[in-house]
Amino acid sequence: MNAGEIxxxxxxxxxxxxxxxxxxxCVPIVLGFMLPPKWFRDSFVSRxxxxxxxxxGYFMFLAYQFQAKDDYPSVLLKSWSxxxxxxxxxxxxxxxxxxxxxxxxxxxxxxxxxxxxxxxxPLSLVSLLIVLPRLLLG
Amino acid sequence: xxxxxxxxxxxxxxLSLSKPxxxxxxxxxxxxxxxxxxxxxLSVYGYQRNTSPNLARFAERATVYNAHYSAGSxxxxxxxxxxxxLYPWTHRAINESGLIARSLTDRNIFRLVxxxxxxxxxxxxxxxxxxxxxxxGDIDKLIPAGSFSQVDYLAGEKLNRDLLTTQRxxxxxxxxxDTPPKxxxxxxxxxxxxxxxxxxxxxxxxxxGLPQLNDYPIYFRLPAVFDGLISTIDGLKPASLAYFHxxxxxxxxxxxxxxxxxxxxxWSQVEKPIHPLGDHWSPKALYRFRRAYDEYIASLDNEFGRxxxxxxxxGIFENSYVVVTxxxxxxxxxxxxxxxxxxxxxxxxxxxxxxxSPGQKSRQDVYSPTISVDVAPTxxxxxxxxxxxWREGELxxxxxxxxxxxxxxxxxxxxxxxxxxxxxxxxxxxxxxNYKLIFYRGYSHADQFELYDLQNDPEELKNLYSDTLPVAKxxxxxxLAKLDAVNAPYKS
Numbered sequence: 340m341n342a343g344e345i346x347x348x349x350x351x352x353x354x355x356x357x358x359x360x361x362x363x364x365c366v367p368i369v370l371g372f373m374l375p376p377k378w379f380r381d382s383f384v385s386r387x388x389x390x391x392x393x394x395x396g397y398f399m400f401l402a403y404q405f406q407a408k409d410d411y412p413s414v415l416l417k418s419w420s421x422x423x424x425x426x427x428x429x430x431x432x433x434x435x436x437x438x439x440x441x442x443x444x445x446x447x448x449x450x451x452x453x454x455x456x457x458x459x460x461p462l463s464l465v466s467l468l469i470v471l472p473r474l475l476l477g
Numbered sequence: 478x479x480x481x482x483x484x485x486x487x488x489x490x491x492l493s494l495s496k497p498x499x500x501x502x503x504x505x506x507x508x509x510x511x512x513x514x515x516x517x518x519l520s521v522y523g524y525q526r527n528t529s530p531n532l533a534r535f536a537e538r539a540t541v542y543n544a545h546y547s548a549g550s551x552x553x554x555x556x557x558x559x560x561x562x563l564y565p566w567t568h569r570a571i572n573e574s575g576l577i578a579r580s581l582t583d584r585n586i587f588r589l590v591x592x593x594x595x596x597x598x599x600x601x602x603x604x605x606x607x608x609x610x611x612x613x614g615d616i617d618k619l620i621p622a623g624s625f626s627q628v629d630y631l632a633g634e635k636l637n638r639d640l641l642t643t644q645r646x647x648x649x650x651x652x653x654x655d656t657p658p659k660x661x662x663x664x665x666x667x668x669x670x671x672x673x674x675x676x677x678x679x680x681x682x683x684x685x686g687l688p689q690l691n692d693y694p695i696y697f698r699l700p701a702v703f704d705g706l707i708s709t710i711d712g713l714k715p716a717s718l719a720y721f722h723x724x725x726x727x728x729x730x731x732x733x734x735x736x737x738x739x740x741x742x743x744w745s746q747v748e749k750p751i752h753p754l755g756d757h758w759s760p761k762a763l764y765r766f767r768r769a770y771d772e773y774i775a776s777l778d779n780e781f782g783r784x785x786x787x788x789x790x791x792g793i794f795e796n797s798y799v800v801v802t803x804x805x806x807x808x809x810x811x812x813x814x815x816x817x818x819x820x821x822x823x824x825x826x827x828x829x830x831x832x833x834s835p836g837q838k839s840r841q842d843v844y845s846p847t848i849s850v851d852v853a854p855t856x857x858x859x860x861x862x863x864x865x866x867w868r869e870g871e872l873x874x875x876x877x878x879x880x881x882x883x884x885x886x887x888x889x890x891x892x893x894x895x896x897x898x899x900x901x902x903x904x905x906x907x908x909x910x911n912y913k914l915i916f917y918r919g920y921s922h923a924d925q926f927e928l929y930d931l932q933n934d935p936e937e938l939k940n941l942y943s944d945t946l947p948v949a950k951x952x953x954x955x956x957l958a959k960l961d962a963v964n965a966p967y968k969s
Contacts (some may be wrong), residue, residue: 340576344642351646359662398661405665408654408692411672473639 347473350466357463363391382436385445389435393428503593503716503861504835505797507788508586510559510720511777512552512602513727513816515806516545517824518771521831526740528774531782535801537840538794538833540875544846545830546908547805550890551817555804555849556605556722560585560612562853562868565889566963569896573817574604574649577611578896584867586853587615590718590860597713599624600722601702603631603648603693610641623695625705627678627687630671630694648693655692667694685769688731690724699725699733703780707787715796718860722804725777728815732772735779740771746810747936752820754904754920755813767809796835798859802852803828819890821906821915822937826888832876843874846908848886851878885909885955894919899964907956913937914952926953 623629633644658664872878902919
């Protein structure tokens with residue numbers, strides 16, 4: 340592959356990553372609207388950040404179980420197992436929102452992480468502008 | 478664009494392939510490639526087990542090439558050589574998921590037969606689909622790889638306006654099955670949903686599970702695939718070139734219940750010493766693998782019989798060339814199982830080639846060595862077109878060419894060698910007359926050679942190589958000169 344083709348694959352990967360990021364961000368936003376303000380919106384930064392971090396951590400744990408092509412963590416993917424994991428995440432998010440030190444720390448992390456958005460969002464939008472015409476027009 | 482053309486073509490009235498269109502005197506050309514099918518495991522070529530009675534039936538009306546070789550030892554170089562008529566060191570598709578050199582993509586069988594033919598391509602194996610995408614406007618209809626399947630989770634084909642890139646991004650990276658999921662949401666959920674789809678699919682009739690692609694999410698039943706081929710062929714308009722590349726008998730070996738354990742007869746081929754470059758499987762394991770492979774071939778052959786019945790009943794043999802071949806073989810010896818290997822023994826590189834000409838009713842045999850790069854120029858000739866002067870093969874004997882028993886032919890394995898560099902880590906098999914020289918470079922501190930007299934030692938048990946043996950020296954000098962010549966354009 341030449342440099343242009345490699346860049347094109349990278350553009351597709353960035354767009355995919357961008358869509359996944361939007362999905363991940365949607366969860367705390369939707370919860371913020373759905374739940375009573377006291378439960379979530381009032382400490383949105385810390386609870387939203389902890390929710391996303393814990394959720395993605397759970398996904399990383401699940402993804403790690405698929406090492407070989409026929410691997411399938413059936414116990415971990417049973418309904419009760421997933422419900423248990425989500426329950427633990429929910430509890431942790433709730434507790435984190437009650438601890439001032441953790442609130443502050445997560446707010447600090449969230450604030451610093453926005454710096455990456457200055458690169459990530461433009462790159463993703465440029466990738467989208469490259470990918471969409473190719474998909475729509477051929 | 479290709480799938481759009483395909484969709485539109487479905488709306489057009491279909492004409493029977495058996496009835497030539499007025500003004501079309503060209504024969505149809507149907508090519509069936511069975512991935513990883515070794516000639517050494519086919520009863521039609523004298524194998525101990527009766528694995529291919531229907532291929533034998535086909536052979537009774539075909540020209541059978543008894544010493545036909547693939548130019549590459551795994552799908553990418555083997556198929557690229559078949560499609561282009563060029564050796565791997567020329568087309569440079571020598572790595573996994575490799576591509577044909579950009580400047581050479583116009584050198585393909587679809588361009589060679591020309592626009593007088595309606596040109597169709599189908600490959601269950603994803604890698605030839607990369608080549609089809611490279612051939613762009615030379616193919617009129619491209620059937621998606623997941624067609625005729627029970628489960629098809631290929632993502633790239635769903636975004637087919639940019640097929641080459643989307644297949645590489647999604648199917649060959651994000652969703653590839655032999656590695657952990659590459660993304661935390663889409664890849665992970667794809668694995669979960671795929672597994673559920675497979676579990677919910679009827680797997681009856683296949684004791685080892687449904688036939689599948691080994692690294693990509695396609696599961697299929699052999700009868701459904703052949704029903705699809707039959708239906709596709711029935712809908713072709715004359716004159717057509719149709720290339721069908723089926724995945725079986727490539728591993729995983731999943732025979733039907735009818736053939737499961739059919740060859741559990743205790744028979745083993747002659748034991749051969751473990752090769753240091755092989756995988757060191759035990760003889761017991763190799764017996765099990767070989768048995769399953771033979772049963773899978775027999776399962777495939779059984780369905781091929783139905784295809785033959787269809788072709789005969791429709792009279793398609795009367796006005797068509799029907800070609801059966803493979804892209805490479807499969808090894809079960811010297812500790813090695815499979816084909817992605819530097820070991821280039823006969824079972825890994827000798828493949829079937831049978832061509833039935835229009836109206837042919839009896840068998841003809843060719844015993845002089847031929848190679849997959851001969852197929853492309855031969856197809857051009859059969860299509861009534863000029864033979865390209867850039868070709869690296871010759872016209873096949875009895876298909877416009879002469880027997881060339883002392884011609885040198887080569888098979889290359891260079892998986893770990895960068896395609897843009899000199900070939901320095903590779904193995905080459907060179908066949909000349911009855912002798913075969915195998916050359917290894919880059920695996921140890923010095924070049925290694927093996928020489929076999931295939932007429933007296935078909936199982937390649939006795940390495941005759943010696944610097945002082947005239948035939949060994951002559952073949953070695955020719956091979957090294959060839960390697961220097963193909964490496965000359967590359968700096969390092």
